[in-house]
Amino acid sequence: MRMRQQECGSAYNRILFLGAETEGESSVRLLGKKMALVPYDDSALWGTQKLHQSSSVYNFANRTIQIKQDWKQLGVAAVVWDAAVVLCTFLEMGGIDLQGRLVIELGAGTGLLGIVAALLGAHVTITDRKAALALLESNVGANVPTDLRTKAVVKELTWGQDLASFAPGGYDVILGADIVYLEETFGALLQTLDHLCSDQTVILLSCRLRYERDQNFLKMLKGLFAVHEVFYDSNHDVHIFKAQRNVRNRDL
Ligand SMILES: C[S@@+](CC[C@H](N)C(=O)[O-])C[C@H]1O[C@@H](n2cnc3c(N)ncnc32)[C@H](O)[C@@H]1O
Numbered sequence: 001m002r003m004r005q006q007e008c009g010s011a012y013n014r015i016l017f018l019g020a021e022t023e024g025e026s027s028v029r030l031l032g033k034k035m036a037l038v039p040y041d042d043s044a045l046w047g048t049q050k051l052h053q054s055s056s057v058y059n060f061a062n063r064t065i066q067i068k069q070d071w072k073q074l075g076v077a078a079v080v081w082d083a084a085v086v087l088c089t090f091l092e093m094g095g096i097d098l099q100g101r102l103v104i105e106l107g108a109g110t111g112l113l114g115i116v117a118a119l120l121g122a123h124v125t126i127t128d129r130k131a132a133l134a135l136l137e138s139n140v141g142a143n144v145p146t147d148l149r150t151k152a153v154v155k156e157l158t159w160g161q162d163l164a165s166f167a168p169g170g171y172d173v174i175l176g177a178d179i180v181y182l183e184e185t186f187g188a189l190l191q192t193l194d195h196l197c198s199d200q201t202v203i204l205l206s207c208r209l210r211y212e213r214d215q216n217f218l219k220m221l222k223g224l225f226a227v228h229e230v231f232y233d234s235n236h237d238v239h240i241f242k243a244q245r246n247v248r249n250r251d252l
Contacts, residue, residue: 051069051071051079052071052072053069054068054069054070055067055068055069056069056079056080058080058085058088058112060088060089060092060116060119061092061116061119061120063119063143065112065115065116065119065143066142066143067080067110067111067112067139067143068110068135068138068139068142069110070135074131074132074135076109077107077109077110077128077129077131077132077135078109078110078132078135079109079110080109080110080112081109081177081178081208082178082208082233082236082238083177083178083206083207083208083236083238084109084110084112084113084177084178084206085112085236086177086206086231086233086236086238086240087113087175087177087204087206087240088112088113088116089233090204090206090230090231090240091113091116091117091120092116092120095204095230095231095240096173096202096204098117098120098121098122098173099120099121099122100121100122100123101121101122101123101172101173102122102123102170102171102172102173103117103122103123103124103125103171103172103173103174103175104124104125104126104127104157104166104171104173104174104175104196105117105124105125105126105127105174105175105176105177106127106128106157106159106174106175106176106179106189106192106193107127107128107159107176107177107178107179108126108127108128108132108136109128109132109136109177109178110135110136110139111126111135111136111139111140111143111154112139113175113177114126114140114152114175115139115140115143115144115152117173117175118144118148118151118152119144119148122151122173123150123151124151124152124153125153125154125155125166125171126140126152126153126154126155127154127155127156127157128156128157129156129157129158130156130158133154133156136154137154140152140154157192158188159185159188159189159191159192160187160188160189160191160192161188163191163192163195163196166195166196168195168196169196169197169198169199169201170196170198171196171197171198171201172200172201172202173201173202173203173204174193174196174197174201174202174203174204175203175204175205176203176204176205176206177205177206178206178207178208179205180205180207180209180214180217180218181210181214183213183216183217186213186216186217186220189217190220190221190224193221193224193225193243194224197225197245198245199244199245200244201244201245202242202243202244203225203241203242203243203244204230204240204241204242205221205240205241205243206231206238206239206240206241207238207239207240207241208236208237208238208239209239218241221241221243224245224246225243225244225245225246226243226244226245226246227241227242227243228241228242228243229241229242230242
């Protein structure tokens with residue numbers, strides 16, 4: 001089974017090197033350019049089977065990353081969601097330059113995205129709720145090599161709470177994968193984004209828009225930030241939105 005997942009990781013990575021769309025391939029859009037997406041059949045891993053595996057393996061940043069999962073104990077925070085893999089692919093494709101950037105990840109779950117951001121050169125604060133932190137720490141420790149270890153710091157952040165322990169506007173990039181799904185958290189999530197953002201900060205959110213309420217979150221986001229869709233993976237139905245503070249609106 002692990003072999004199968006490594007193949008998935010490779011298939012994602014192969015997206016990088018294709019320039020043309022051919023018959024049978026689905027397409028993604030990266031910053032307005034159409035790029036080919038090599039199809040692969042991950043149906044065997046779909047659904048509960050994928051969620052219940054105790055680990056999953058990916059290839060990013062020229063490394064094999066092995067992520068421990070624990071769906072039974074921790075639920076949604078303890079499995080890797082497609083949105084995280086799609087955003088890792090986007091980052092590896094050069095969707096945004098992370099070298100030396102101060103990055104914070106919200107709702108990191110198992111930590112795959114934050115780990116990849118650190119391997120790509122960013123200084124990352126990888127955050128989630130308290131209950132998720134032990135597994136998160138363990139995955140970061142297992143996958144970020146010792147010489148890069150200071151680049152990946154795990155910290156508790158429950159949206160809307162204790163925000164004073166995070167520098168206001170202190171990050172170049174804010175990352176979030178599949179964190180738009182609980183309507184009751186939307187206000188606190190927006191408050192958190194608002195606190196962490198400077199006028200220069202770039203927010204990248206990868207989302208599967210499952211319900212109408214998820215669209216409502218986007219409307220709320222657009223009230224505070226200028227929002228653009230920069231990538232769509234049609235195979236996995238995952239959108240990536242880039243948001244930046246709407247300086248003009250804020251000054252009104
Ligand atoms: C669907 S999981 C996505 C996990 C990971 N980003 C991924 O894509 O693999 C949603 C994550 O958001 C976190 N989360 C939910 N509500 C939160 C809150 N109020 N504050 C902080 N994190 C929260 C959960 O703990 C979980 O890790």
